[in-house]
Amino acid sequence: MKSDIDIARKANLKNIEEIAKQIGISDEFLEPFGKYIAKVDTKILKTLENKKDGKLILVTAMTPTPAGEGKTTTSIGLSMALNKIGKKSIVTLREPSLGPVFGIKGGAAGGGYSQVLPMENINLHFTGDxxxxxxxxxxxxxxxxxxxxxxxxxxxxxxxxxxxxxxxxxxxxxxxxxxxxxxxxxxxxxxxxxxxxxxxxxxxxxxxxxxxxxxxxxxxxxxxxxxxxxxxxxxxxxxxxxxxxxxLRDAIKPNLVQTIENTPAFIHGGPFANIAHGTNSIIATKMALKLADYVVTEAGFAADLGAEKFLDFVAPTAGYDVNVVVIVATIKALKYHGGLKKNELDKENVEAMIKGLENLKTHIENLKKYNVPVVVTLNVFNTDTQKELEEFSKHCETPHALVYAFEKGGEGAIDLANLVLENIVENQYTPLIKNDMSLEEKIKILAKEIYRARDVIYTDTAKSKLRFLKKHGYDTLPVIIAKTQSSISDDPKKINAPKDYDFTIRNFELSAGAGFVVALAGDIMRMPGLSKIPNAVNIDIDEDGNIVGLS
CATH class of the missing domain: 3.30.1510.10 (Domain 2, N(10)-formyltetrahydrofolate synthetase)
Incomplete structure (x- = not known):
């Protein structure tokens, strides 16, 4: 298989003006950054006020593992597939942070034949937002x-x-x-x-x-x-x-790019989901909803993080109707949650896979509490065996489809696209958290209903900060839980489907301008660190100015 960069460089990209016209953006609102990237003036929203919103498809995932789940790749593939079957679709994503790009993750523009382009620009500085x-x-x-x-x-x-x-x-x-x-x-x-x-x-x-x-x-x-x-x-x-x-005058304007198959894509904003609210800008998604019939948007990390924050905070803030949720799983991730180590994931092990299904089932059960249809997509890797795929289909009771977007692009996600269309509903989605609840009530509901904890424990520092928030009238703001992405719980070592444990809040941080309170759980840090061998050692530039090592 060719590298992501090799595939990206051979893509037949269209000028960004052509992509813009494809979705009804005139030159009046377009600010090109070279041939393939443009800012879109937010003033266009006033001209679209009376246009009906398209359907919103939220893509999330089971709990992440070191093997990677391919959520962005799946989101891009789904949007391309919808266009392939005659629907008008736009995908909206976050901008990559240089921290993960040079740290542990590498590029964040999809992979294989399911990428947003130009991937080098998107991963490195982009438009400077x-x-x-x-x-x-x-x-x-x-x-x-x-x-x-x-x-x-x-x-x-x-x-x-x-x-x-x-x-x-x-x-x-x-x-x-x-x-x-x-x-x-x-x-x-x-x-x-x-x-x-x-x-x-x-x-x-x-x-x-x-x-x-x-x-x-x-x-x-x-x-x-x-x-x-x-x-x-x-x-x-x-x-x-x-x-x-x-x-921030220019940064507030969404960035328009395209996928490897010329599907329009907005990439704008980049909050992490483990320490912030984890999705792209409201402006970009609102713009997409006015310009397309179907918008695919991704929430960071797993359903207990990005999707919960999207459904309980972002969507109510923006006034979105969420029409269906897609949860991404992989055989490797299931086996990891079933107890296998990273170096054992390429070997067939149906027993471990079935055991790890508890993690996926927990996320599915959680998402259904929002009264929105949930479908599962299995992102297929070339190491997955036929027996594992058959057993997955046999044991996964939720409507599901296999996706091969990494290998085949939009064509590899057509089954998923059709499944999504079959399950879309309107005006059913309801948040789990209500605005008038106290911070303690909100945290207790999330801890019990989403994280499956027995109780919530507050440290003395957290109790003191809670008194501060109450004193100054911030105790009914929405809450954003900052916690590990590696577990449904607050402990990264608790894999699969932990329950009946104590969920610990160690501190609070006030984001009064953003309109929420951050509850810090476990040992989560708001400044990550590099690993012993960071991805930076793989990234280089040749004498012709070509970047290598981004993937």
Whole structure:
């Protein structure tokens, strides 16, 4: 099999103007970035207000494993397949973060014959959106320290600054640092730290904002610190919401690209699902819903993370009707959850596969609690045996289809496309979490109904922060659980379908501008670290400027 880059370079791409015309975007709203990438002006949404939305297909997965499940590849393949059978479809995805690209995951633009292109540009800098988010975030950090140095009119308590710095790279050494060393010219020394840009509240706001006005309003409400007299300090107090929004002027516009088969794709925003809300921007998906009959969108990691956050927070915020959910599984992932080690996954083992089905079944049961149809797709690998495939079909009671998008592109996902069309419904989806519930009620429901825990335990730090949130009126905001992606539980070692354990909340972080509270569970970090041998060692550039090692 050829590498992803080799396949991508031989693709017959169309000029982006042609892709835009294909879905009704005129040159008036198109801002090309070269031949194959364009920004789409958000003003187009006003011209589409009276157009009926297309159907929304949410793609999620069973709990991830080291073998990879191919959720993005499946999402792209499904959208291409829908177009192949005569439907008008657009796929909407997140922008890759440089942290995972150079860390453990590599490229995030699909794979094989199911990719979004140009994959090198998408994986490396793209249109600069993530850098713009970093710049806006760090402008706020710099202004906070400058304000303290020059008189501290707002009385900011340096020990109560909640706003960390950010960068789009995995770097564990920056999680906890001291800034302001070197004398008074450099400000006042204080503890600080970095989070990865995908976990920045600015990234969340970019992906949740309806327009520039809403973006600026949300930024103004970010809580950055507490004063000596216990008042909350917001961005509006520092008067820089306009400057921060100015840095995001172009970043708020969705990026239009195409798949390897010329299916239109919006790639915009990049919040992680294990430490943020895990899906592309509301603006991009709303635009797609007005321009296509079927929109395929992906939620990060497994159904207990990205899909739960999409169904309980993103969709209600945006006003989406979710029409069907596709859950991606693989034989390898099932065997891993059935107890096999990574180096044993290529060997046939029906018994382990059947045991690992408990993980898939748990996610299916969870998703059905949202009153939305659920279908399963098995992403087939060349190491899967005929017996394993037959036994999977025999034991999977949910409507399912095999998908071969990696190997065959859209053609390999036609069975899935037809299955999705057969199961689409309207106006049935309902969130599990209600807005008027307290934070504790919301967390308890998620812990018991989604994570299958016996009870919720709060550390003393979490209890203290909960009192703080209640005092300042933030205790009924939506909750985003930050937890491990490797388990349905808060413990990465609990694979398959853990239940009847205690789910621990160790702290809370307020994202008042984005409009949610982050509950930190287990040992999850908002700044990842590189592995011993990061993917960076595989990436190179030759004398002709060609990138190698992205996959």
């Amino acid at each position: 993530i850098h713009a988010v970093s710049a806006a975030h760090n402008l706020l950090s710099a202004v906070i320290d400058a304000h303290i140095k020059f008189g501290n009119e707002l009385g900011i308590d340096p020990a109560k600054i909640y706003w960390k710095r950010t960068m789009d790279m995995n770097d564990r050494a920056l999680r906890q640092i001291v800034v302001g060393l070197g004398g008074s010219a450099n400000g006042y020394p204080r503890e600080d730290g970095f989070i990865i840009t995908a976990a920045s509240e600015i990234m969340a706001i970019l992906c949740l904002a309806k327009d520039i006005t809403d973006l600026k309003e949300r930024i103004s409400n970010i809580v950055v610190a507490q004063s000596y007299d216990k008042k909350l300090i917001k961005v509006k107090d520092l008067k820089i919401q306009g400057a921060m929004a100015a840095l």
